Amino acid sequence: MGEKLPFTRCQFPDERREDIRAKALILSYPKVAAVWEKNCKNYSLISGSITSYLLDIQRTGVSTPGGLHVVLSETQGAAVTRHVHSLRGIHAHKDAGGNWEWPLQDGLGSVREVVDNSVAVLESRNYDPFGAGFGNKGTSQTAYGFTGEQTDGTGQVYLRARYYNPSIGIFTGLDPFGGIASRPMSLNGYSWVEGNSPNDAVGELIFHNRYSYANNNPVNIVDPSGMIGERPQHFASCVGFNISLPICPDPDLPFCGLTLPPDLSCPPNNPFCNFTLPEQPDCPFDTPFCTGSIPGSPLDRLTNEQLSAMCKAGKGNFNAACRELLWRCNQKIVPAVGDIGPCIARSTCDSTRHNELQRKVDLACSIPRACNSLTPCPIIFINLTLIQNCLIRRYAIVDECFQGVADDTHVNTIINEEIAYETCITEMTRTTGSGRPCAQQHLPGILV
Amino acid sequence: MTEQVRATVAQKIETAFSDTVYPGDGNICHDPYQGVQEDFRGKHWKDLSLNLIIRHRDKIPSLTPEAFHFYLPAFMNAVLFHYDEVDTLPINVMTGLTPPTHESQDRWPMNNLMHGFLRNVEGFSVQERIAILAFLESYSQLVPEQIAVGELKLLDRAIAYWKSEYK
Numbered sequence: 097m098g099e100k101l102p103f104t105r106c107q108f109p110d111e112r113r114e115d116i117r118a119k120a121l122i123l124s125y126p127k128v129a130a131v132w133e134k135n136c137k138n139y140s141l142i143s144g145s146i147t148s149y150l151l152d153i154q155r156t157g158v159s160t161p162g163g164l165h166v167v168l169s170e171t172q173g174a175a176v177t178r179h180v181h182s183l184r185g186i187h188a189h190k191d192a193g194g195n196w197e198w199p200l201q202d203g204l205g206s207v208r209e210v211v212d213n214s215v216a217v218l219e220s221r222n223y224d225p226f227g228a229g230f231g232n233k234g235t236s237q238t239a240y241g242f243t244g245e246q247t248d249g250t251g252q253v254y255l256r257a258r259y260y261n262p263s264i265g266i267f268t269g270l271d272p273f274g275g276i277a278s279r280p281m282s283l284n285g286y287s288w289v290e291g292n293s294p295n296d297a298v299g300e301l302i303f304h305n306r307y308s309y310a311n312n313n314p315v316n317i318v319d320p321s322g323m324i325g326e327r328p329q330h331f332a333s334c335v336g337f338n339i340s341l342p343i344c345p346d347p348d349l350p351f352c353g354l355t356l357p358p359d360l361s362c363p364p365n366n367p368f369c370n371f372t373l374p375e376q377p378d379c380p381f382d383t384p385f386c387t388g389s390i391p392g393s394p395l396d397r398l399t400n401e402q403l404s405a406m407c408k409a410g411k412g413n414f415n416a417a418c419r420e421l422l423w424r425c426n427q428k429i430v431p432a433v434g435d436i437g438p439c440i441a442r443s444t445c446d447s448t449r450h451n452e453l454q455r456k457v458d459l460a461c462s463i464p465r466a467c468n469s470l471t472p473c474p475i476i477f478i479n480l481t482l483i484q485n486c487l488i489r490r491y492a493i494v495d496e497c498f499q500g501v502a503d504d505t506h507v508n509t510i511i512n513e514e515i516a517y518e519t520c521i522t523e524m525t526r527t528t529g530s531g532r533p534c535a536q537q538h539l540p541g542i543l544v
Numbered sequence: 545m546t547e548q549v550r551a552t553v554a555q556k557i558e559t560a561f562s563d564t565v566y567p568g569d570g571n572i573c574h575d576p577y578q579g580v581q582e583d584f585r586g587k588h589w590k591d592l593s594l595n596l597i598i599r600h601r602d603k604i605p606s607l608t609p610e611a612f613h614f615y616l617p618a619f620m621n622a623v624l625f626h627y628d629e630v631d632t633l634p635i636n637v638m639t640g641l642t643p644p645t646h647e648s649q650d651r652w653p654m655n656n657l658m659h660g661f662l663r664n665v666e667g668f669s670v671q672e673r674i675a676i677l678a679f680l681e682s683y684s685q686l687v688p689e690q691i692a693v694g695e696l697k698l699l700d701r702a703i704a705y706w707k708s709e710y711k
Contacts, residue, residue, distance in 0.1 A: 315651075443577070454577040461602050464631040468690040504660040505574045507652050508605030511644070512636045519635065519694030526693060 167246070185244035189237070197237050200525070203517075204318055205244030209525075210237040226314050227253065227262030243318045257322030265314070267322065445497035453493045461486040461513075467520035476524045483517045550624055553675075553682045560675035561589065561617040567610035575606045584611070589618040594629070597622045601633040604640045609664045612640065613672075620679045627687050634683075635695060640664065641676060642702040665709075677706045 150169040169178045175192035185205040189197045197218065199207040206227070209220045219234030227242035239246045242262055245253050252259040258267045443450050465482040467475075490510055494502040502510070566588070573580040580603045583596055597618060607615065616637075623634045644657035668676065680703045684691055691699075
């Protein structure tokens with residue numbers, strides 16, 4: 097049994113989860129423990145130690161407005177550990193000894209390294225795609241790990257509505273989210289087919305169920321609510337520019353009441369400020385079965401030539417025909433170059449809409465954003481955000497105009513941008529390392 | 545990088561690509577929404593202005609194989625002589641000249657990334673391949689104090705590929 101957040105371990109059968117959240121706003125553990133003990137007698141208390149948690153329930157997610165609470169501080173006896181959260185996820189800790197520690201996160205928000213104030217690396221971690229750790233070095237400094245969420249003593253990740261077990265890649269409880277009316281299959285409590293459902297060894301379609309994590313797409317999707325997969329938080333808005341704390345639990349926290357200096361704040365003419373993702377299409381972007389023909393669908397019975405004619409006609413059911421054709425093309429069911437031409441997706445947006453989306457891409461991607469070894473640290477942070485915004489716009493076109501299945505052209509463009517992103521990440525890691533030129537310039541003007 | 549090396553590589557590029565065939569007005573870009581078709585139409589690679597190259601620095605993957613072949617020397621020259629001004633162009637040129645990784649292909653299982661790459665590079669002559677290799681091998685000397693770690697990784701893979709092709 098873990099020592100973190102025990103009140104979520106045993107759900108109160110007659111209360112909605114929101115009520116429990118509200119009760120936990122200023123959580124005094126002894127008080128909750130009494131209720132908890134009464135309702136969960138089969139559970140044992142942990143090691144006799146009591147921890148109080150101060151929560152911020154104002155956090156929001158992309159798909160789940162409100163309710164993504166985070167822990168601001170943990171009190172155990174006289175020892176208080178405090179946590180600072182930015183829009184990007186966990187940002188810093190102040191341990192019981194008053195020492196600041198800084199987690200460094202990857203694109204999913206997973207904590208990959210923790211550094212101290214002198215930027216010495218205290219620990220480093222690796223994760224497999226579903227979040228099980230391996231190859232960790234150093235002494236563990238924080239419970240925050242995979243996707244930037246807390247892992248308790250049992251190795252399970254606390255995702256608010258449910259615990260997720262990364263070692264087996266599934267949740268340990270049924271999804272409390274009932275489903276979406278417009279997606280009938282999501283209402284089925286036992287099968288969830290909107291993820292990528294590969295065929296198993298004997299060719300049977302594997303249906304997802306409500307225990308699966310992040311649509312079984314854990315390298316692209318996160319699930320901070322435990323109820324619905326969404327893209328990593330840092331893709332959602334002008335991330336990194338506004339990291340002042342809305343609630344200031346401790347005046348000693350360096351971010352309290354402060355915002356980044358002007359050169360790091362969101363440029364006034366930057367069109368991406370406050371940009372939010374378009375509504376998530378029904379089909380997550382790189383999910384093969386979203387546009388593939390599931391056996392038995394009407395299009396599955398049409399020949400390549402019939403589909404090609406429908407696609408080229410540009411009317412009626414041409415969108416579905418084009419997608420089916422592209423899917424077959426990419427699956428090599430039809431030759432890549434042949435009677436239907438190369439595997440080039442046909443946009444299903446009308447030209448006005450596509451041009452509008454392309455203009456947004458051009459705006460987002462026209463701002464210089466390359467990093468090299470001389471790029472100053474603050475600029476690297478800005479470039480990372482600019483690249484993210486460029487990627488957001490590119491994915492928006494793929495999602496909206498290509499139903500999530502990009503052709504090679506769009507994929508290669510995205511890969512290029514991701515390589516530029518990785519380059520900036522690498523340079524940031526390199527230049528902020530101990531003894532490196534930027535070691536003392538990490539977030540200049542903020543560190544005190 | 546000395547100016548002499550830069551000039552030598554540029555000369556190799558110019559000579560090798562002097563007879564490369566224009567792709568045709570309607571065969572420049574796969575994607576009609578990106579404005580490349582209009583901006584590049586009728587232009588020789590030597591006539592592309594730096595501003596035009598910078599504007600379309602992200603559009604390399606959208607070029608048809610024939611247009612990639614024809615306009616590559618303009619992109620390489622821009623990297624050679626204007627590295628500080630062309631933003632992400634070096635990375636985009638480098639990835640255009642590097643076979644996709646297994647990771648990329650695993651991540652996009654529906655896409656024929658390797659097929660697309662091979663289609664882009666299959667039309668190069670021996671002289672052009674030598675010039676591309678010279679460009680790649682001079683790249684790390686270009687501004688050695690600025691090259692990012694990520695670029696060097698790409699560069700190593702690209703050189704390995706073009707060396708194997710050359711041999």
